[in-house]
Amino acid sequence: MSEINxxxxxxxxxxxxxxxxxxxxxxxxxxxxxxxxxxxxIYLIIPPLLSWIFFDATFSGTTREDCTSSGACWxxxxxxxxxxIYGLYPSDELWRINIAYFLLTVSIIYLLIPNLKYKGIVGVxxxxxxxxxxxxxxxGGLGLENVETRLWGGLFLTLVIAGVGIVLSLPIGIMLALGxxxxxxxxxxxxxxxxxxxxxxxxxxxxxxxxxxxxLFMPEGVNFDKLIRALIGVMFFSAAYLAEVxxxxxxxxxxxxxxxxxAAGLTYWKMMALIILPQSLKVVIPAIIGxxxxxxxxxxxxxxxxxxxxxxxxxxxxTNPDWLGFSHEGYVFAAAxxxxxxxxxxxxxxxxxxxxxxGH
Amino acid sequence: xxxxxFSNFIFNRNVQGTFYQAITLSLVILxxxxxxxxxxxxxxxxxxxxxxxxxxxxxxxxIGMTLIEYSPxxxxxxxxxxxxxxxxxxxxxxxxxxxIVGFAFGIMRLSSNWLIAKIAETxxxxxxxxxxxxxxxxxxxxxxxxxxKPKESIEFMDSIFLNNRGLFLPDPNFSEGxxxxxxxxxxxxxxxxxxxxxxxxxxxxxxxxxxxxYVSAALIVGVFFASLAATGFPVSFEIPELKGFxxxxxxxxxxxxxxxxxxxxxxxxxxxxxxxxxxxxxxxKGQTEAARSVGxxxxxxxxxxxxxxxxxxxxxxxxxxYLNLTKNSSLAAAIAYPDLVLxxxxxxxxxxGQAIEIIGMVMGVYLFLSLFTSILMNLFNLTMKVGEx
Numbered sequence: 001m002s003e004i005n006x007x008x009x010x011x012x013x014x015x016x017x018x019x020x021x022x023x024x025x026x027x028x029x030x031x032x033x034x035x036x037x038x039x040x041x042i043y044l045i046i047p048p049l050l051s052w053i054f055f056d057a058t059f060s061g062t063t064r065e066d067c068t069s070s071g072a073c074w075x076x077x078x079x080x081x082x083x084x085i086y087g088l089y090p091s092d093e094l095w096r097i098n099i100a101y102f103l104l105t106v107s108i109i110y111l112l113i114p115n116l117k118y119k120g121i122v123g124v125x126x127x128x129x130x131x132x133x134x135x136x137x138x139x140g141g142l143g144l145e146n147v148e149t150r151l152w153g154g155l156f157l158t159l160v161i162a163g164v165g166i167v168l169s170l171p172i173g174i175m176l177a178l179g180x181x182x183x184x185x186x187x188x189x190x191x192x193x194x195x196x197x198x199x200x201x202x203x204x205x206x207x208x209x210x211x212x213x214x215x216l217f218m219p220e221g222v223n224f225d226k227l228i229r230a231l232i233g234v235m236f237f238s239a240a241y242l243a244e245v246x247x248x249x250x251x252x253x254x255x256x257x258x259x260x261x262x263a264a265g266l267t268y269w270k271m272m273a274l275i276i277l278p279q280s281l282k283v284v285i286p287a288i289i290g291x292x293x294x295x296x297x298x299x300x301x302x303x304x305x306x307x308x309x310x311x312x313x314x315x316x317x318x319t320n321p322d323w324l325g326f327s328h329e330g331y332v333f334a335a336a337x338x339x340x341x342x343x344x345x346x347x348x349x350x351x352x353x354x355x356x357x358x359g360h
Numbered sequence: 361x362x363x364x365x366f367s368n369f370i371f372n373r374n375v376q377g378t379f380y381q382a383i384t385l386s387l388v389i390l391x392x393x394x395x396x397x398x399x400x401x402x403x404x405x406x407x408x409x410x411x412x413x414x415x416x417x418x419x420x421x422x423i424g425m426t427l428i429e430y431s432p433x434x435x436x437x438x439x440x441x442x443x444x445x446x447x448x449x450x451x452x453x454x455x456x457x458x459x460i461v462g463f464a465f466g467i468m469r470l471s472s473n474w475l476i477a478k479i480a481e482t483x484x485x486x487x488x489x490x491x492x493x494x495x496x497x498x499x500x501x502x503x504x505x506x507x508x509k510p511k512e513s514i515e516f517m518d519s520i521f522l523n524n525r526g527l528f529l530p531d532p533n534f535s536e537g538x539x540x541x542x543x544x545x546x547x548x549x550x551x552x553x554x555x556x557x558x559x560x561x562x563x564x565x566x567x568x569x570x571x572x573x574y575v576s577a578a579l580i581v582g583v584f585f586a587s588l589a590a591t592g593f594p595v596s597f598e599i600p601e602l603k604g605f606x607x608x609x610x611x612x613x614x615x616x617x618x619x620x621x622x623x624x625x626x627x628x629x630x631x632x633x634x635x636x637x638x639x640x641x642x643x644x645k646g647q648t649e650a651a652r653s654v655g656x657x658x659x660x661x662x663x664x665x666x667x668x669x670x671x672x673x674x675x676x677x678x679x680x681x682y683l684n685l686t687k688n689s690s691l692a693a694a695i696a697y698p699d700l701v702l703x704x705x706x707x708x709x710x711x712x713g714q715a716i717e718i719i720g721m722v723m724g725v726y727l728f729l730s731l732f733t734s735i736l737m738n739l740f741n742l743t744m745k746v747g748e749x
Contacts, residue, residue, distance in 0.1 A: 024474035031473045038475040186381040190388060200730035201723045202687035208705050209723070212715040216402045217395045297491040304694055311494055318501075331498045335490045342489035 053332070064323060076326040077333050080317040087153020087308055093145065096137045097156055103130060104159075112348075131167055134160075149227040153308035155337070157227075161299045161309065165234045166292050172235065173242025174281075178272060180243065181250055191243075198240035203301050206233045211305045230302050238295045245287045249280030282356050289349035293342045310334060399716065406713070414712045415440070421707055423698045425614050436708050443703035444725060450620055450699060451686040457625035458685060459678075462632025469637050480633065487630040493691055495627055500619035500695045510606050519599045527613040528600035538595055541587045548583045552576030616697035620689065628685045635681060639674035640666070672744045676737050683733050687726060700725060 012018060025035045056071025059078075067073035077084070086094055107126045111119060138160070140146035152160065179191030198206070210233035214224060224232075253276055261271040281288070303312030314330040317323060369375060403410060415437040422432050427445045430438055468480035487495075505524060508514070513523035521528040552572075559570035588595075600610030643666050651665040692699035693706060700722055709718045 024472070027472065034471070034473050035475050038473075038479055041479065184377050184381045184384075186385050190384065196731075197723075197727065200727040202690040202701070202726055204690040204693060204701055205705060205719060205723050205726065208701070208709075209719050212709060213719055216399045216715060218402075219398050220402065220405065293489070297489075300491040300493040301691070303493075304691075311491065311497070315497065327502045331494060331502055334494055335498070338491055338494065339486065339489045343485065346489065 064326075067326075072329050072332070073326060074329060074333075076317075076323050076329050080320075080323070083154060083317055084310070084313055085155050087157055087313060088151040089153070089156065090145075090147060090151065093147060096144070100130075100134050100137055103133070127167060131163070134163075149225050152227065154313045155310045157302075157307065158296075158299050158310040161231060161234060161302060162292075162296045164231050165238050165295045165299070168235045169238035169242055169295070170288070172239035174246050174277065176239060176243035177246035177250060180247055195240045195243050198237050199244065203234070203237050203298050204304060206237050207301060207305050209233065226305070227307060230305060230307060234295070234299070234302075237298075238291065241291050241294070242288065245284050245291055246281065248287065249282075249284035250276065252283050253280050285356065286349045286353045289345055289352075293345050296341060296345070297338065310337070408713055410714075410716070412717055414714050414717070417712075419708065419711070421711065423703055424696075425617065425698055436712070439708055440700075440704050440721065443698060443700035446698055446703070447686070447689055447692075447700040447725075450617065450624065450689045450692065450697070451682075453621045454624040454628065454685050454689065455682050457621065458628040458632055458681070461625060461629035462681075463636050465629060465633035466636025466640070469633060470640060484630045484633050487627055488634075492623065492627045492688055493694060496620060496623040496691055496695060499623045500616065504615040504619050510602060513602075513607075519597070521600055521602075521607060523607075524615065525606055525612075526615045527618045528607045529611040529613065530597035530599045531611040533596045533598055535596065538591070540591055541584065541595075544583055544587045545580070548576075548580045552579060555579075614697075616692070616695050619695060620692050620697050624685055624688060627688070628681055631681050631684070632678060635674055635677045636670075638677075639670040642673045643669045675740060675744075679733055679737055683730060686729060690726075 014022075026032045052071045054071075056069050058067050058069045058071070058073045058075055061067070061073075061075040062079065064073070064075070066075055082091075082094075086097055089097060104126075107122050107130070110116060110122050111126070136142050136144065138147065138152070139149065176191050176195055179187045180195060182188045182191070207230060210229040211226065214229045214232070218224065257275055257279065258271070261275040266274065299309055300311040302309050303315065308316055311334055314334045318327045318330050400410075416435050418433055419436050419439045420432050421439075423430055423439065423442055425446060426442045427449065428438075428442060430442050465480045465483055468476050469484065471477045471480070507522060507524040510521075510523045510525055513521040513528075515521055519530045552575075555570075555576050556572050559572040563569055598610055600607040600612070647665055647669065648661060651661040656664065689699060690701040693702040696702065705718055705722045709715060712718070
């Protein structure tokens with residue numbers, strides 16, 4: 001046996017970029033074929049898409065006559081930006097929405113930056129104070145002019161529906177989950193029936209019900225606003241899904257936690273609020289955010305009952321005779337915005353999951 | 361101080377429980393009573409009669425696509441059935457394609473090939489995070505409506521045509537003798553099942569394996585083609601032809617149906633892909649290694665060890681996705697595909713004003729499908745349950 005030669009480097013083909021390529025793309029003959037097919041697909045899709053969106057696109061101009069290039073004409077979006085973001089909200093009152101946008105953005109950025117103090121206070125502000133400010137800002141009162149909800153629209157309306165849904169459906173969902181797990185047969189049966197009915201039907205039928213049946217349920221003369229009816233429908237629908245998510249977390253709690261808190265003499269509500277819910281909600285945070293993402297995507301359905309949310313407004317400006325034939329731009333823009341919101345939320349939940357994972 | 365009898369009584373758990381339940385129940389009953397009362401008054405004020413008599417009345421509206429005989433003189437109940445069948449049709453086709461595409465992308469995502477895995481991941485992340493309704497709009501308004509006129513249709517093999525009027529496919533025509541082929545086909549399938557049972561039993565008894573799969577595949581395919589040849593190819597295809605401004609003959613799929621099934625299958629496929637990936641990853645590596653060390657071949661490891669265990673994890677969420685697809689097919693209303701919601705909760709509701717009965721029936725259909733599926737799933741979980749240690 002000769003001495004080991006320490007100067008021999010690994011073969012070039014095994015390390016570095018070449019090694020990586022060989023290992024991950026060309027390891028066998030069929031992997032090579034798959035890689036080539038994949039590259040061909042990328043070649044087919046990506047360059048035309050990029051040139052349509054960026055390189056051949058028109059960015060400047062004011063009318064459709066400026067759309068002369070072969071790519072997308074973003075002038076369409078630019079010219080209708082006010083409608084897309086604020087809906088038909090009166091121009092003089094837009095500052096009210098802007099304040100809300102500003103407060104929302106600042107608080108969310110504050111919550112996202114790690115290691116800052118007073119996050120709890122900001123969270124409480126966002127959940128409890130901010131919605132109340134918004135109610136007065138948006139609809140009027142306290143000296144502000146009233147703005148009817150039929151003028152609400154665009155991204156603003158989408159965020160209102162999603163926000164109300166998220167803020168209100170979580171507590172309802174938690175109550176329903178507790179109800180379903182309750183030892184009291186009547187409570188548990190009622191909660192189960194409620195959850196299963198809402199989960200068993202599509203959101204569209206819920207919205208149809210909200211717009212056609214709610215008026216029948218109320219005494220004569222009481223007439224709910226169309227938006228409020230839709231909000232109630234969305235809220236219960238989302239609460240039923242959240243209830244099942246929360247129930248999963250409750251079931252994941254080891255029995256010892258219940259027994260220990262009972263042994264310590266806690267009442268049912270104290271046990272739930274102090275011991276069980278904090279732990280079980282933490283486990284299901286990713287699933288809860290998943291439900292919020294679903295809710296956010298589902299807000300688009302309100303356009304079917306005649307509310308002009310973000311997608312509804314884009315559909316609407318596409319039918320404007322001055323801008324016929326620009327639906328591609330509208331849909332791609334809407335898709336990009338929705339994607340950023342949803343993907344952002346899902347990435348955030350993954351980060352949170354890692355951060356909160358105390359492991360055992 | 362000793363607690364009195366009374367405080368013993370009111371702090372008793374059972375007594376408190378009963379008390380809370382009584383309160384809840386009476387609140388719910390009061391709420392329901394209030395709603396029913398209001399509804400009755402409102403309906404009286406609007407001159408609406410409650411009940412299902414309207415189902416037997418002539419509907420007086422036409423539906424763009426019907427799988428059964430239907431005309432404006434048909435009843436509302438017929439319209440209900442037409443809508444229901446259209447919903448089930450979309451759901452069926454959607455589930456078929458979503459499963460294929462979803463499994464493909466789920467497996468691709470786990471590929472050792474980096475590029476393929478990335479392509480699958482990109483597809484899943486893009487599609488999952490865009491609202492379904494937007495995707496339906498995109499395929500319907502931006503793609504199918506923008507297709508060329510029938511004269512300049514996109515052709516595949518001179519028999520499939522795609523244009524802004526829809527998708528035109530060859531329509532199979534079964535003439536005499538085709539029933540023989542049909543029966544023979546089913547008979548060979550039954551025989552193959554017996555071959556499988558027999559070979560399994562023999563293997564358990566003697567350990568000798570029998571290539572049951574290849575034999576039965578050869579049997580089914582062979583008999584099928586042999587019978588085709590023997591009866592002189594009784595199946596012919598009617599190919600759509602361009603006559604005037606549109607295609608005549610063949611099978612026509614309206615653009616709404618094409619857009620809806622396309623969007624539904626692409627969207628659900630992204631979710632199914634994640635389900636499949638999770639299922640395969642749930643089978644621990646030790647299982648594969650143990651199977652290999654027992655000496656099983658690579659194909660057998662997959663077939664006997666990985667797939668059965670992965671399926672147990674995959675099937676429940678998979679059916680859930682199927683259910684979601686069926687419920688999501690109600691978005692048809694947005695592009696005017698005549699599904700249950702559009703035909704019944706839309707047009708029929710508008711004409712009759714019977715909101716409660718109609719929405720109740722529509723919700724009932726979806727509820728029935730959900731409950732039916734969850735019962736099936738519970739049965740499946742019972743039979744597939746692993747003995748827990």
